[in-house]
Amino acid sequence: MELFVITSSVESEQAAERFCLRFRALGNLNQTRSVFQITFKVEAERVTVICEGDESVSLSGRALLALKARAADAVGEHVAEHKESMIVQRLLHKYYPEIPQTERPVVEELTRKMLNGEEADLIHGHRAREKHVAEISKGFYEYLQSTSYVDVDGTIAFRMRDYLDTLKETLDYAVDEYLLSKQYEEFIGMLKYFVQFQEPRVPVIHLLHKGGTEFALLDEGLKPVEPLPGQGVSAHMADQELEMEDVVVSTLISLSPKRVVIHTLEPELLIISTIRQIFGERAELGKVLPPQNA
Template identity: 35%
Template sequence: MELFTLWMAKGSETQVDKLFGELMEELRELHIDSLKVFIDTETEQELVGLRCTWYETDTELANKVRERAGRGIASYVLAEYEERIIKKMIINEYAYKIRDEISKIETYTLHILDQSEEEIGGHQARKRRKNQIALAFITYLEEFPEVNIDGFIHFRLHAYAEELREVVEYAIDEYLMDKQYQEFIALLKYFVYIQDAKIPVAHLMHKGENDFILLNEDFEPIETKQVETFVVEMIDKDINYEDMIVSTLITVSPQKVFIHTREPEMQVIKTIKQIFDDRATLCTLCGSCSPHLGDFRKEQRSTLT
């Protein structure tokens, strides 16, 4: 007897083969010899599909087959439809038309969906989406033996689509913030480029976390009108220490800035390097910064022990 049939538009033979592969991977584990899955066509409606038939009457076993089929369909949807749904949302619902912007937002979205378990997306989130899709198909197949895959995804997976929509919205916010940040960095880079140097050298000593000291070429503290002492400690949470450091460096306008740090991957360090470009040199250990920042090798040894 026919257990269920999954239909797709004719011309989707490649996709049908992929769906067939996902189904068979799940159904093989049941080891039911009488269960047969084969590709069928319906020329009048221009459809091509997968028809699942078997020669059993065990209702409990039939439910297991549907459950496995639902999981196989869900794997197929995640692999073949998710990116297309995301791209369609970006274009149709958020009116992005420029290819580069669409691609970047799509990348942001997929990155969020693929993030580690401790963050927004990750393996557990993907597993949950798969279970959500599988349950929707299983429930439908229990009542209706035939389903059009494209139509079902479009009209029935509302909760899944809404979750993707929320992630797309978050990704767009991230993209716009990053775009504004890059535009601001570009403006500061231009300002540094056209500004005449006021001092030959500045040494930025990063003592750890948000603690910085700015020294001149003789390794003496630099006084500025903006900050009387350049030791930034985040006592007042409203003060953006990154803006303060960048503003001070631009004010003193060194021809060359040496950034001494044991944490080169910190965002503020990357920002300064971006703004000052070839005028900035990164140092993680030298004879001049060791008295201020300590011996990096000793710190590493003490951490290891």
């Protein structure tokens, strides 16, 4: 007596093997090894899992639900690991054909990281991936309540609209981030080109990181630089995002120092790395200055 049949296309022998391994783990529920039996049918680019019950042994409704839940979990992991990337590729090709072929892997990787929570810290990222896989598994579990035959690819295409919508929304966010990154790179390149051909006006400017996102500019005597008309020399940057009018960057470019010495305990800050990119060999990290200079 067939309890359920689950079939899926696979792109490689490795994917087929991992799919089968996940279902072999269901044997842990089959303590007597006689209540049900799982067999596999592996064909070219397709794997079918057949779960059969022993007609002489009664399987309770609760036990069958638990078995289907574990089967849905196995399918969810399979989809997240082996199918999601291909679905994202198709969505990217359909909705964003203007993105160059050579740049698409960048967007796909951004999407994958967002889905799996890899932009968060280790704990929250792990939980985000668990939640994402659980949502996939839930869709298959709900379908298994009404049928004993599941085609994984067909179920995703015709019965899991919420999942596909999630992938599309995440892809949209990834494309936005990609475009912002490209604009940022182009902007930095423009400023770098401008600085490269600009004659130095002052010998040195010290960029002092006062803490948080607050900075000050000092001259070679470590005295505050007089503000340019309409500009200050300290900047408070929301979310540490670079904009064209950021006071620190625009003032540095206006002063055109021969050397920019950066004093900070956080050299990884975006604004710091940006200035180092723009000024190239002119920029260097200096020692942390004493509090009175702040």
